[in-house]
Structures are given as structure tokens and as C-alpha cells.
Amino acid sequence: QSALTQPPSASGSPGQSVTISCTGTSSDVGGYNYVSWYQQHPGKAPKLMIYEVSKRPSGVPDRFSGSKSGNTASLTVSGLQAEDEADYYCSSYAGSNNFIFGTGTKVTVL
């Protein structure tokens, strides 16, 4: 059970958009619509930003959106703001009551 693959880093200027990919297999990302995304600021616990591929919990700005195509899920942050600078992790249900996380992406706001 290997971690889902994410790019180590991504960046954008304030107001721009950044998209982070999360690549798995047909046994996890591609097999279920249970992909979630978490934001983690330094020294803090992760925060749920997206669940079930594209749903946002209440309180999460609509600047955050999720999608999936085949074995790859994506998180897009539109209208980047300084507070969006953080680490982002994807996660997927992997069958047999297991879960798997992505390798993580550090988003920098230039």
C-alpha cells in the first residue's frame, strides 16, 4: 500500500490559481469517490477542506474545489490568498476498510 503521489511543491501569486494533483490506482482513487483533501499549517493539525472528491464542509471557502479523472484527483485553489500557504494532503479510501494518504504538497504564495 504505497502513498498516493503528489507534487512536492506548487506556487502562485496572490489572486492566481494553483492546482495540486493526487495520483493513485484503480484500487484507491480510481475505484471510489472517497477522496478527501486536508490543509495543514506548520505545527497545526490537518483541516478537512474537501470530501467525497468535490464536496466542501461548511466554512471552507468556495475558492477550494476538487475533482477526479480516472486514477488522479485534483485540488484547485482559486484566488490565492496568503493564508492558503500550507501543506496539502490528499487521502483516499483504498478498499478493505483501509485508507491511504498522499505524499503532501507544499503550496507557496509568492
Add this chain to the structure above:
Amino acid sequence: QVQLQESGPGLVKPSETLSLTCTVSGGSVSSGSYYWSWIRQPPGKGLEWIGYIYYSGSTNYNPSLKSRVTISVDTSKNQFSLKLSSVTAADTAVYYCARGQLGEMATRYWGQGTLVTVSS
């Protein structure tokens, strides 16, 4: 608003057993709508799912850790616990307890995390 708080030793010797407890407030571990998880993060690295338990006591563990992990629940104290045996330096990490939502298969509520260092 549910809150979770990890507690336990911050230092464990190699080959010994790591034991942590998560105390839940503002919600009940007896609720059938949730699963109660342990997740860890080595310093400077990514998140790793350890396992979870339902209120019934049914458990599921990360296959890579399964031989060393035990998660249990104490409904009378509204707590759930983690035991990880035969620890090595590679088990040094921030350990989070968390609550997942059945049907969503996502974790909405997290504890603040507790650093456990494995060292002699």
C-alpha cells in the same frame, strides 16, 4: 463541537510499547455514525493512517503496522486508545487522534497531536 485530546508518554524506549489515549468531549464514542482513528506524522514528513475503531469495538489497521497495533475503545470513559508494540526510532512522530464520518469516509475532527519520541 466535538473535541479530541491525546495523552500519554512523550518518550518511549526502543522495543517497548507506545500507549496513547484520546479523550473525546462534545460527542460520544458510542455513536454509530463515526469511526475513531489514529494517524501519525513523523517530523518533517507526511501523514500515515494507523487504524480506526467503531463504537462496537470492530477495528481496521494499516496493513504495514497491523502486526504491532491495537486500538481499543472505552465507552464508559468516552475514550479510545492506541498501543504500538516493539517501537523503533522510525515510530517517532506526532500522533493524532481523530473522528471520521461514516458515509463520507473523511476526517472532520482532529486532536492537536502529541509528539512521541522513541529513544533510549
